[in-house]
Amino acid sequence: MMINKKNKGAILLLALALSSSVVAQEKLYHHTFDLGDVKLLESPFLHAQNLNVETLLEYDVDRLLAPFLKEAGIEPKAPSFTNWIDLDGHVGGHYLSALAIHYASTGDVRCKERMEYMLAELKRCQDKNGDGYLGGVPNGENLWKEVKKGNVGEVWKYWVPWYNLHKTYAGLRDAWLYGNNEEAKDMFIKLSNWGANLVAALSDEEMESMLGNEFGGMNEVYADAYQITGDERYLTTAKRFSHKQIFDSVSKRVDNLDNMHANTQVPKAVGYQRVAELTKEEDYTVAADFFWDIVSQNRSLSLGGNSRREHFPSQQDFLSYMEEREGPESCNTNNMLKLAGGLFRMNPDVKYMDFYEKALYNHILSTQHPEHGGYVYFTSARPAHYRVYSQVNSAMWCCVGTGMENHGKYGEMIYTHDEEALYINLFVASKLDWEEKGIKLTQHTDFPASGKSTLTIDEIKSTTAKVLVRYPTWISAGKMKVIVGGKDYAASSQPGSYIVIDRKWQKGDKIEVDMAMEFRVEELKHQPEYISIFRGPILMGSKIDKGDLSGLVADDHRWGHIAHGFFGVFI
Helix, strand or coil: CCCCCHHHHHHHHHHHHHHCCCCCCCCCCCCCCCHHHHEEECCCCHHHHHHHHHCCCCHCCHHHHHHHHHHHHCCCCCCCCCCHHHHHHHHHHHHHHHHHHHHHCCCCCCHHHHHHHHHHHHHHHHHHHHHCCCCCCCHHHHHHHHHCCCHHHHHHHCHHHCCCCCCCCHHHHHHHHHCCCCCCCHHHHHHHHHHHHHHCCCCHHHHHHHCCCCCCCCHHHHHHHHHHHHHHHHHHHHHHHEEEHHHHHHHHCCCCCCCEEEHHHHHHHHHHHHHHHHHHHHHHHHHHHHHHHHHHHHCCCCCEEECCEEEECHHHHHHHCCCCCCCHHHHHHHHHHHHHHHHHCCCCCHHHHHHHHHHHHHHHHHEEECCCCEECCCCCCCCCCCCCCCCCCCCCCCHHHHHHHHHCCCCCCCCCECCEEECCCCCCEEEEEEEHHHHEEEEEEECCCCCEEEEEEEEECCCEEEEEEEEEECCCCCCCCEEEEEEEEECCCCEEEEEEEEEEECCCCCEEEEECEEEEEEEEEEEHHHHHHCCCCCEECCCCCCCCCCCEECCCCCCHHHHHHHCCCCC
16 A cells, blocks of 8 residues: 555654653553553562562673673673674663563662663763664674675674664663663664665665575564654665565465574564554555464464474474474564564454463463573473573573563553553453553452452543453353443353443442353364363463473573473373
């Protein structure tokens, strides 16, 4: 769909108005609440969030900053971490995002202080570079000079440099978005200018050749830059990072993902969604939604994760999931949740939240060790196998980076809203403060131990407001009740819909939710002799206390993220 000048002008004005008049997440992500507006109550999610704050604060921030200082010609205060040294800098970007996210979700000033320290050091680097560039890519100055000349093949001599740099973009954006730091926004725009100028010099052929190398979510951050500023150059740059090999297929509803590296592709779809959200262009909307559909419904396992040996298997090779130690990668699910959340903002369909719930409970929450806080790379689906956990100041894997962020965002999608209604998407013990509408509520639940949840209206200014409660597809028809004032609002609703409660409210009103937590079986796609057992949305498992758990807590070995022990069976 072509966007005419009138529509572009409207989008520009909307972007500028939103950026200046709203706070926190809704500056970019409409219909969401600030993480600080949703407070987790006692639950595994609160435990994970609090543990992660303490884990984050154990990291040596000066070692994470070292690659940025080195590349700017400034003497670092501490040496870089040696693990994954050729990708030095990527975890530093994630870490900046994580500090901002956890400050927003918990209010812990230690995260804010460390975030501000990082930004001050990074600003030194950007100022020293003098052209807006800021990155930790080893020997990056020489690389980017060659790229600007059109020698794009140089990227293959480095370890995914655009992917690495994307984490710096995202860290600066998040320090502004979640941490409300205006200087971070200025640094993000300077970096965006540098990158836009760099790729503007490339022909379409050179650009596509370069994009064969993993580049993370560069299209996503340039869509964000466009929304922040209204500058068309950034939208153009976002689209140039679309990668036609994938975009041209999924925008035509063609699945060409067999044997492709999974987490190279998922962030591209996140970028398609962000462009679609801002421009409403049909091809980008189709590309994002079709990608999400084929991956979540056809290429994912029962825990919500996808990939084995980091790649999407073909239909004929799905059995390899049962054999491999290297099962679904945590980074993939992190990005699939971003994609599902973005698509839900555009079209609040239950299917996105059903997937979100499955992947959140069964994969993301489980990727943190509940005692020492280590992060997980691979979750093997090999029967009776095990996973490896990172340790602080050691493993610098990609899934350590996304793991740092994951556990601060549990409040992100429990509740959303539109102009007229509040959506109850997830059944997680929490408090919501919707200041704009003068609504405060508390959700008390021990879900998923039981299927019961009680939402109490603590304060409300307007007596009329719609509340929509998700009716998950894992519940059989007629097995969910949503009672307010003696009336069951779920009686005429069906699974896969939102139950609409449209009534006059007063302080103290309660929404009583009761869901049947039934057992069910889910077959492995294309290999139905393998099954998963669920209770409600929760994937069941059993603890086995014997076997070879070699490397359960990883060391600094290059392949330490893989479970090399002989634990597990193949039947």
